[in-house]
Amino acid sequence: MKIQRIHHVAYRCRDAKETVEWYRKYLNMEFVLAIAEDRVPSTKAADPYMHLFMDAGNGNILAFFEIPNSPPMGRDPNTPDWVQHICFKVESEAVMLEAKARLEAAGIPVVGVTDHTIFKSIYFYDPNGHRLELCFDCATPEQMKQLDDVKWEMLEEWSKTKRAPKHAAWMHESELAQ
Structure with missing residues (x-):
């Protein structure tokens, strides 16, 4: 078996309408589907719900x-709270900075x-x-190859020591020196 793609990722929300409006306004996601039931189809439990679906781009x-x-x-x-998050890729730094300005103008830290x-x-x-992240890729092919070359060694070392392997420390060395 080979997974084709993620069909959807589901989270809980406090208010379905507020959630749809927020994702449309701040992340330009389209509202594509709503399903509501009084019983959960998989368990048959009596538990009314609203299940909504937002288009995160490219079939996501x-x-x-x-x-x-x-x-x-x-x-x-x-x-x-920094561990569990959803990261959305955007096309450029300019797009990310535009979103940052729009969020901050609305009072969103x-x-x-x-x-x-x-x-x-x-x-x-x-x-x-829910913690969200917007990112844009800026890696060089050389950087990605360097990381690919050490991924298994890093995993093995972590598995044995539970200490951060230093194979990719170059990624944040300039920040740590500050």
Whole structure:
């Protein structure tokens, strides 16, 4: 079996309408589909929901569930909030900076621009508390080959030591020197 692509990724939302409007306004995603049921098709549980689908470009779908009969949304308290996030690729630094300005003008706090050497990104939160990232690629073929050449060694070292291998430390050395 070979996976063709991700069909959709689903998250929970507090308010379906607010979520659709926010993603349309700030990330220019089109609202493509809504499904609502009183019972969950897979489990047959009586649990009404609204399932909505947003077009994230190139066949990528970001979906949300509003489930009003469940306890309020929360986070895994054992996972730092910077870990779980959705990253959307944009075409250029100019597009990313335009989005950053639009978000900040609306009072949405933005972290970055963060330079990861092979891409640059900004971070912010949607109205549901999901951390989002916009990035654009700026890697050279040489940088990507260098990373590809060491990925298995890095994984093996991490697996044994649980310490960050230094094979790709060059990516953030200039930041760490500051």
